[in-house]
Amino acid sequence: DAGVIQSPRHEVTEMGQEVTLRCKPISGHDYLFWYRQTMMRGLELLIYFNNNVPIDDSGMPEDRFSAKMPNASFSTLKIQPSEPRDSAVYFCASSFGTSGTGELFFGEGSRLTVL
Amino acid sequence: QKEVEQDPGPLSVPEGAIVSLNCTYSNSAFQYFMWYRQYSRKGPELLMYTYSSGNKEDGRFTAQVDKSSKYISLFIRDSQPSDSATYLCAMSAVGRDDKIIFGKGTRLHILP
Numbered sequence: 001d002a003g004v005i006q007s008p009r010h011e012v013t014e015m016g017q018e019v020t021l022r023c024k025p026i027s028g029h030d031y032l033f034w035y036r037q038t039m040m041r042g043l044e045l046l047i048y049f050n051n052n053v054p055i056d057d058s059g060m061p062e063d064r065f066s067a068k069m070p071n072a073s074f075s076t077l078k079i080q081p082s083e084p085r086d087s088a089v090y091f092c093a094s095s096f097g098t099s100g101t102g103e104l105f106f107g108e109g110s111r112l113t114v115l
Numbered sequence: 116q117k118e119v120e121q122d123p124g125p126l127s128v129p130e131g132a133i134v135s136l137n138c139t140y141s142n143s144a145f146q147y148f149m150w151y152r153q154y155s156r157k158g159p160e161l162l163m164y165t166y167s168s169g170n171k172e173d174g175r176f177t178a179q180v181d182k183s184s185k186y187i188s189l190f191i192r193d194s195q196p197s198d199s200a201t202y203l204c205a206m207s208a209v210g211r212d213d214k215i216i217f218g219k220g221t222r223l224h225i226l227p
Binding site: 004041042043045048056091093098100101103104105106107108109 | 147151156157158159160161164203207208209213214215216217218219220
């Protein structure tokens with residue numbers, strides 16, 4: 001398997017623009033997670049899905065952030081409008097059978113810079 | 116107090132030395148303890164996994180959990196330059212909302 005695939009790898013945009021990050025989980029995995037990583041706050045869980053259904057979105061910082069999982073092989077994280085403080089590396093991860101006790105498989109991340 | 120505390124480093128040690136990385140936590144409900152390794156510009160990958168208290172060894176790596184002190188450690192023996200990475204501790208509590216909580220990570224440099 002190719003692993004978790006994220007796109008784009010790098011995104012530079014201006015404040016106020018819409019940003020869409022994409023993720024393809026490992027085939028057969030039923031959990032999908034979106035994390036954000038910054039030097040100041042470390043790796044923070046934004047939202048996770050089980051069988052395409054959002055289970056916990058308490059980590060989503062504001063209404064400007066939204067995430068969808070229309071099918072088992074695709075998820076998006078959207079920021080609209082983007083702000084400089086959204087600059088971070090966004091990781092998608094997937095796992096099989098559990099959200100808290102199994103191995104998370106991470107993608108290589110999407111590095112977002114908002115000017 | 117944050118749920119998981121981890122010294123960000125950086126920690127620089129000579130090749131061949133024993134490395135000790137540590138985390139403390141505040142939530143006594145945590146039962147599953149993990150160490151992830153993250154190379155520069157890559158996603159984290161699972162290195163070690165321990166349930167409840169005790170030690171677990173895998174090659175040059177040993178993970179220790181002391182639940183009475185709410186303290187976990189990762190030891191690396193005979194450290195190699197290829198061990199240079201950021202090490203993140205992580206933990207979760209079964210029966211709670213099952214989220215994995217990560218420490219901020221410790222940057223480790225092994226000097227050849």
